[in-house]
Amino acid sequence: MTSPATSDLDDAALSPSTTGAEWWRSAVIYQIYPRSFADSNGDGLGDLPGITAHLDDLDALGVDAVWLSPFYRSPQKDAGYDVADYCDVDPLFGTLADFDDLLAAAHARGIRLIVDLVPNHSSDQHAWFQAALAAAPGSPERGRYMFRDGRGENGELPPNNWESVFGGPAWTRVTDPDGAPGQWYLHLFDTSQPDFDWSNPEVQGEFRRILRFWLDRGVDGFRVDVAHGLVKEDGLPDYVPPADAGSMGGGETSVPYWGQPEVHEIYRDWNTVLAEYDGDRALCAEAWLPTIEKTALWVRHDEMHQAFNFEYLETEWDAARLRAVISESLRAYPAVGAPSTWVLSNHDVVRHASRLALTAENPQGHGIGPDSPGKPVPELGLRRARAATALMLALPGSAYLYQGEELGLPEAIDIPDAARQDPTWFRTRGERYGRDGCRVPLPWDADAPAFGFSPTGRSWLPQPADWGSFARSAEAADPTSTLALYRTLLAQRRARGLGTGSLEWIDAGDDVIAFRNGNVTVVANLGAVAVAVPSGRVLAASAPLGDGMLPPDTTVWVASD
Numbered sequence: 001m002t003s004p005a006t007s008d009l010d011d012a013a014l015s016p017s018t019t020g021a022e023w024w025r026s027a028v029i030y031q032i033y034p035r036s037f038a039d040s041n042g043d044g045l046g047d048l049p050g051i052t053a054h055l056d057d058l059d060a061l062g063v064d065a066v067w068l069s070p071f072y073r074s075p076q077k078d079a080g081y082d083v084a085d086y087c088d089v090d091p092l093f094g095t096l097a098d099f100d101d102l103l104a105a106a107h108a109r110g111i112r113l114i115v116d117l118v119p120n121h122s123s124d125q126h127a128w129f130q131a132a133l134a135a136a137p138g139s140p141e142r143g144r145y146m147f148r149d150g151r152g153e154n155g156e157l158p159p160n161n162w163e164s165v166f167g168g169p170a171w172t173r174v175t176d177p178d179g180a181p182g183q184w185y186l187h188l189f190d191t192s193q194p195d196f197d198w199s200n201p202e203v204q205g206e207f208r209r210i211l212r213f214w215l216d217r218g219v220d221g222f223r224v225d226v227a228h229g230l231v232k233e234d235g236l237p238d239y240v241p242p243a244d245a246g247s248m249g250g251g252e253t254s255v256p257y258w259g260q261p262e263v264h265e266i267y268r269d270w271n272t273v274l275a276e277y278d279g280d281r282a283l284c285a286e287a288w289l290p291t292i293e294k295t296a297l298w299v300r301h302d303e304m305h306q307a308f309n310f311e312y313l314e315t316e317w318d319a320a321r322l323r324a325v326i327s328e329s330l331r332a333y334p335a336v337g338a339p340s341t342w343v344l345s346n347h348d349v350v351r352h353a354s355r356l357a358l359t360a361e362n363p364q365g366h367g368i369g370p371d372s373p374g375k376p377v378p379e380l381g382l383r384r385a386r387a388a389t390a391l392m393l394a395l396p397g398s399a400y401l402y403q404g405e406e407l408g409l410p411e412a413i414d415i416p417d418a419a420r421q422d423p424t425w426f427r428t429r430g431e432r433y434g435r436d437g438c439r440v441p442l443p444w445d446a447d448a449p450a451f452g453f454s455p456t457g458r459s460w461l462p463q464p465a466d467w468g469s470f471a472r473s474a475e476a477a478d479p480t481s482t483l484a485l486y487r488t489l490l491a492q493r494r495a496r497g498l499g500t501g502s503l504e505w506i507d508a509g510d511d512v513i514a515f516r517n518g519n520v521t522v523v524a525n526l527g528a529v530a531v532a533v534p535s536g537r538v539l540a541a542s543a544p545l546g547d548g549m550l551p552p553d554t555t556v557w558v559a560s561d
């Protein structure tokens with residue numbers, strides 16, 4: 001592989017895309033899933049000091065910002081997305097002082113930090129929900145959540161037919177203090193995650209307080225969990241999902257719990273809260289919606305700043321489809337004044353080093369395990385993943401990376417049943433494997449216990465035995481590694497301002513994606529035969545180039561200067 005000269009990267013840190021206003025328009029944001037990143041105290045679960053200790057690695061990688069998945073007080077029924085106290089750190093992860101240290105250390109390196117906000121539901125251990133259980137139907141305590149009487153003669157049937165995203169019914173009946181069966185409460189996710197009632201001003205006020213708590217501490221913004229779900233349709237009507245409905249977004253126009261128009265009022269309100277603070281704080285929506293056009297409604301000028309581009313993530317390895325989704329993204333988001341974002345992996349989907357080589361249908365959230373059909377060939381998956389990332393990082397806008405993808409980590413497929421932890425696995429009685437396979441703790445050091453994840457060798461999910469070859473220590477020493485590729489791509493992207501650039505398509509044949517962004521020409525070959533590499537200086541290539549030709553499943557960046 002041709003390596004880029006390093007001399008043209010020296011001024012990379014001064015790029016306006018990271019220091020200027022509205023940094024989020026072009027930032028590369030690295031998602032840390034704290035429980036699986038680095039464990040400093042040896043309990044087998046990652047923690048905040050573990051992250052602080054590895055910030056230099058992220059600096060060397062060249063990311064602009066970090067998004068931290070939840071680290072708040074939580075019984076961990078859904079890996080922290082079940083929050084019992086929004087303004088404290090769970091002892092599993094450390095303390096508020098550890099958080100402040102992490103934030104200061106990130107800022108000292110010029111890395112911004114956004115945190116996860118989970119407003120759709122709390123944990124059932126949250127003080128408000130415990131008070132609601134102890135209070136009577138119709139009380140203000142119950143009014144913060146979605147309690148309803150059951151249907152049927154004795155209220156023995158749930159209030160409607162909604163299903164939990166994790167499988168099974170979306171309602172659970174409570175037992176009253178006197179032991180009698182009582183009302184039902186709504187939980188779009190696990191039983192342990194009761195949905196708030198967002199029409200209640202007390203809930204609205206509480207979340208303004210929570211936003212300010214973290215903004216006062218200095219965070220640069222929030223990734224907003226289930227941002228399309230907070231408002232439910234009046235009267236909570238039954239819903240019969242069509243066959244093509246995705247569990248998080250629905251496949252058609254109207255789902256009574258996703259994408260209700262009133263939800264936008266909430267984000268307009270939050271936008272004004274963020275505007276009280278200096279320094280460009282940002283909101284990013286996790287909103288699974290059927291089209292880019294609809295998702296763009298979440299990032300109008302007075303709402304959120306970014307939304308995850310799940311349409312892009314869900315597009316298969318197909319040139320025509322990818323061209324179409326890129327074109328649509330670069331039309332629809334700028335049309336409302338927002339940047340497009342790009343993302344290939346996160347803690348809820350099969351890692352793209354496996355997903356892009358699956359040969360059977362695999363709906364989001366189902367995961368893959370030992371008995372899944374269409375399991376990927378690992379070499380093909382990694383090859384495509386490297387090509388896909390090289391394509392993504394050349395696109396204008398902001399890009400999200402998920403921890404471990406810079407090592408080329410595949411999905412962990414052979415996790416023993418007894419070790420699985422995702423509520424999806426339990427709620428579907430093993431019918432869906434769920435998301436554990438993308439959450440396995442990172443390998444840092446090929447020769448250390450737990451590959452350096454934890455000083456004691458403990459690991460909350462077992463790591464595949466062959467992950468030593470993916471360890472950062474091994475890849476850092478290998479110029480052809482996936483880590484080396486990511487470093488090159490990120491440095492060149494920053495030095496050449498690709499995030500703030502614009503895209504001009506080049507016609508290069510059906511199976512080839514080719515475009516110019518500034519003085520960089522990008523060609524991705526998704527076909528079965530090699531194509532010519534454009535003339536110019538090769539800045540990066542996702543696989544070795546043979547005789548001036550670009551092999552299948554390979555992306556190249558060529559400079560014309």
Ligand code: GLC
Pocket residue numbers: 078081082118189225226286347348
């Ligand atoms: C979001 C999170 C996911 C979580 C769910 C419920 O989709 O990304 O991990 O399980 O919300 O909070």
